[in-house]
Amino acid sequence: MNIVSFIIPKTKESTLIYQQDQGPFFYEKLHQHEEIQICHILRGEGTLVVGDSINHYKKGDVIVIGGFMPHVFKSDVGASSISKMRSLFFTKNSFGTDFFDLEVSQELRSFFEKSSYGFKLIASTNIASKLFSKIHKATKLQRFMVFLELLKILSTAEHQRLSSLIYDRKYSPTEGKRMTDVLEYTFENYDKEVSLEAVAQVAAMTKNSFCKYFKKVTNKTYFEFLKEIRVEHACKLIRKHKDLRIFDVAYQCGFKNISNFNKQFKTVTTLSPSDFKKLI
Numbered sequence: 001m002n003i004v005s006f007i008i009p010k011t012k013e014s015t016l017i018y019q020q021d022q023g024p025f026f027y028e029k030l031h032q033h034e035e036i037q038i039c040h041i042l043r044g045e046g047t048l049v050v051g052d053s054i055n056h057y058k059k060g061d062v063i064v065i066g067g068f069m070p071h072v073f074k075s076d077v078g079a080s081s082i083s084k085m086r087s088l089f090f091t092k093n094s095f096g097t098d099f100f101d102l103e104v105s106q107e108l109r110s111f112f113e114k115s116s117y118g119f120k121l122i123a124s125t126n127i128a129s130k131l132f133s134k135i136h137k138a139t140k141l142q143r144f145m146v147f148l149e150l151l152k153i154l155s156t157a158e159h160q161r162l163s164s165l166i167y168d169r170k171y172s173p174t175e176g177k178r179m180t181d182v183l184e185y186t187f188e189n190y191d192k193e194v195s196l197e198a199v200a201q202v203a204a205m206t207k208n209s210f211c212k213y214f215k216k217v218t219n220k221t222y223f224e225f226l227k228e229i230r231v232e233h234a235c236k237l238i239r240k241h242k243d244l245r246i247f248d249v250a251y252q253c254g255f256k257n258i259s260n261f262n263k264q265f266k267t268v269t270t271l272s273p274s275d276f277k278k279l280i
Contacts, residue, residue, distance in 0.1 A: 051163025
């Protein structure tokens with residue numbers, strides 16, 4: 001499926017949709033859906049692209065992705081034989097147009113403000129994980145009650161914003177296929193020399209048109225995006241292989257100049273590769 005617009009399967013009676021994904025990897029196409037998604041990673045790790053940001057996801061993470069927010073969970077090959085995730089899908093109007101505007105629901109307002117950008121829970125992850133376990137075994141009524149409890153935690157707990165942009169429109173199938181192709185090409189070639197000519201050809205556009213289009217969609221240039229992909233993979237290598245030399249990390253992630261690698265790494269993470277390694 002090469003289009004961005006993705007429809008969450010549901011019946012006419014569905015208001016709160018619960019879904020469990022399990023397999024060698026998650027759905028690997030860049031996609032968006034109307035529903036807000038709250039997900040709990042049970043197994044697996046990889047790169048999470050949300051809106052205009054590049055992030056890392058791992059076992060235990062609780063992540064919120066806003067409605068219409070383009071995203072993809074790109075599983076790390078070999079990190080785990082199985083990837084497993086539990087998700088809740090809903091819209092602000094799932095329970096009636098006024099439900100979350102009622103006075104009793106006011107303390108949940110911050111959740112919807114934060115979800116517009118997507119966020120990852122930093123504190124209270126254990127509590128949220130236990131609530132997801134209850135949801136998995138619950139009846140529909142019990143699930144709804146636990147869901148409200150989960151929203152309360154997500155409204156107040158410390159979090160990390162994922163995207164700097166709010167997405168409020170559907171992407172056309174053409175746009176979806178174009179961005180999916182560009183993402184797949186980037187993930188497959190980030191460790192090599194990547195030319196603007198090559199990636200523009202993947203997008204079936206001229207160089208100038210592609211540059212303008214990519215900046216409009218992501219709020220950053222393609223090479224800024226490529227840099228963030230490379231640095232994210234460098235962080236993974238440092239976490240997993242602590243004895244690996246910084247020079248080797250840089251080379252394996254597409255940086256051919258160690259001083260440039262140090263500079264770009266610090267631009268993205270605010271730390272030098274050596275300091276990041278010490279922190280890990």
